[in-house]
Amino acid sequence: MQLVQLAFRNLFRNTRRTILTVLLISFSLTALIITDAMMRGMTDLIVKSITETLLGEAQIHKLGFRDNFDIDLFIDDAADLEDSLSNDPTVLAHASRTISGAIISSSYNVTGGMVYGIDADAEADLSRIKIAVESGTYLSGKPNEILIGKTMGELLEIKLGDRIVVTLTEANTGEMTQALFRVSGLLHFGITEIDKNMVFINIDEARKLIRLGEHGAHEIAIRFRNPEDAKNPDLAVFKDHNTESLESLSWLQLNKEVSSIIEMSSYGTLIIGLILFLLASLGVINSMFMSIYERIYEFGVLKAIGTRPLDLGVLIMVESLLIALISCAVGIILALLISEYTSTVGIPLGEMEFSGLAISDRILTQFHISQITELPIYVILLTMVSGLYPAWFASKIIPTEALQRSL
């Protein structure tokens, strides 16, 4: 019947209470959406900071290399592998690298570090090395170029153009070898581990120095067209290149620490969501009960003239549903308005380094369709569940008792 109409009109009997209830629920939804958007923004920031700095979204190594960076465990024919990656439509960029431990000395000081031989052009599309050049120039392929982390540079007391000597071990033979470089650029990543320990030289030079052959590499880093692909184990990149001698892993597998932090942060959203929901649902129960108490006499009359108990219960449920629907509309609009700001201007954080990652000074909240499809459904369900008890109470009203209440 016109139950919906009756319920709708009942909402406007005590407009102030209805508005307050609606605000309570809609603010909860808004807070939940913004929290979710913030968590997504934060996760995205962390993920980008990891994958875009150096790691890439996936890497291929010789099996066992990762255990202790054994210089002998290199991929013999990286060129062949890179060809197949070039033909893979899911892959956006890929680059071969050599990685070896070294002693790095200037005229003033000596330090240990990692020497990365990189393909300057390919690396520009894959990592932040080029962007991190704070002074000097990026690698151009000329002989004896080297990029050094700023912190290491300070330790070695060098400036651009200064000479440094890098001492390395040759693959297979284990013989020591030395080479002279001129500092062509100083890097600032904002990540201590890199700024202090890493130097980058041209890969061809590196290959010759440590005798990897023309196409040898320790690592091939990969970026996907769709970053989400990193989570898809059925992807050709992972399926085809996990062989007896090679392993192809996503960044989630390569950086277990961070992937578990991200997993934990989703529990954070859940807990905040639960608390908000609990508060909102107490509000709904309270407000529905108040509205029922005010109408006990009326419900007594309605029952006396033949309204079935179930119909009264349904009336209360419909009223709850209407409140939920209005609240969701308000909550979504509010959330969209707020995230209009927070997704462009961002929420300020202050600079921080978080478990070896440089995080920018603010979080840009991220919209996801589930925020306006899934979350409101939870809110509606919860409001309906909260409405159950008041509805049951209304259906149990005994007419003779209700009618005896003095008004």
Add this chain to the structure above:
Amino acid sequence: MTIVIKTKNLCRYFGDNEETMVKAADQVNIEIEKGEFTAIIGPSGSGKTTVLHLMGGLDNPTSGEVELSGKNIAKMSGGELCDLRRDHIGFIFQSYNLIPVLSAEENIEYIMLLQGVKASERKKRVKEMLELVGLSGLEDRRPGKLSGGQQQRVAIARAMASRPDIILADEPTANLDSKTGIALLDVMKELNEKHDMTFVFSTHDEKIMSRASRLIHMRDGKVELDERK
């Protein structure tokens, strides 16, 4: 003569303790015949409301029986009782009978909606009833915009529209001034005479009770006197 409602040794006691127990209805035997215009009278606390509620199946007797058109309502389930009230009994209470968010017309339609009466038939009856109670033209007003007397007339119209066997009214005029109360009773009397509707109502008011064709006097839950004029 058809008997619409019959009570047999009807008792309603409140409280379990022998000493403090209130006998709100005590061995009440009443037969209401079709077309009667009966007033139940008596001092406050004499059991008028209790008896009307028992007759209408709103309350369960401690002992005794109520028969509505020959059917014992004590044996009915909650759902059956609910439908019985909807289809066979019209109720009018002292005040606040109407749903405040519905217009006069929608209030009158309410029980018919529960009964599943067709829309065209509903409209027809609403119009007819508004005329009968003298409220034509006020169909779109909500109760808050009607006077107490007008509200009670809408309640009568609502009760009548569902075509019950009997209308039970518990002090329908108690919240009205005496002139309006008498006018309301005249409306009831007219419906009783012209449409043969059976009314049982309770009242305190001498002027009102004088218009009844039958007076049932109650005291301490007992029928003290039952006089037909």
